[in-house]
Amino acid sequence: MLTDFGYILLFIVTGAIFVGVALFVAKLVRPDRPNEIKLMTYECGEIPFGDARVQFNNRFYIIGLMFLIFEVEILLLFPWAVVFKEIGWFAFAAMFVFVFLIFIGFIYELGKGQLKWDIPKPRVPRYVEGVGVVDDDYEEKKVNEAVLQTE
């Protein structure tokens, strides 16, 4: 007599047989003629280049955040402009305080140097006769080595 786990085993075996038969029949009758283009990554008909993983500089985060703040500010300005005439000077004062607060934040951010965008000097490899492709500090390294050897 089968135990409860025996039934589970039966189900596993039956499932495996079903999948195996289906895959085997598909293997029997399907066309299978791979070539270089067919195995290529699908890129809307273009030749794929680069990596699928694209990195963004995380300094865009601050820029994006600031953009969002000012966008929301503009969004609030629109309904304010509609009711401005009815509410009058109180609305003007309220909005002035609001914009002023955001302006203070903006100044603070400028002062912190968040919008400063230092661009690192790129490494430009180049070709040197008899040596091959080298970095642009190749000469400095060479001089340093020479100094070390003379010492």
Add this chain to the structure above:
Amino acid sequence: MGMLDKKYHDSNIIIVGLESALNWARKNSLWYEQFGLACCAIEMMATAASRYDFDRFGIIPRSSPRQADVMIVAGTVTMKMASRILRLYEQMSEPRYVISMGSCSNCGGPYWEHGYHVLKGVDKVVPVDVYVPGCPPRPEALLEGFLKLQEKITGETILQKKESVK
């Protein structure tokens, strides 16, 4: 190569039954690759919409050539697009079919004489199964093209070698 694909010289009674079953399955699920090149694509969209209703033939659009069976070349094939079309065709899974829709993709159409940038017929780069004439063809014409393709698929041999078919 598949294990039985194109391996037999003679027709086999069991295999014929299997073939007709496969052909039946294939011809009733002609999923087409979703891309349009010119004004013919508008007619193609109209054919897929509710009035002409591609769906009743099991013809539905797919956004990837890996899932598509048919490529409808709907419109003017420029030289620049031709290499892309070839690549898309090669990336489709087999069996794959091509319907050339409209004068432009059939033979260059109005660009036949002075079109310096137009491929004079998409059959120069990919094998075409059905040509649908018209500029652009009406949705009925495209449907007729699909029916012709279904007829073609019905007579197809899947396991027999092509040269041994009488």
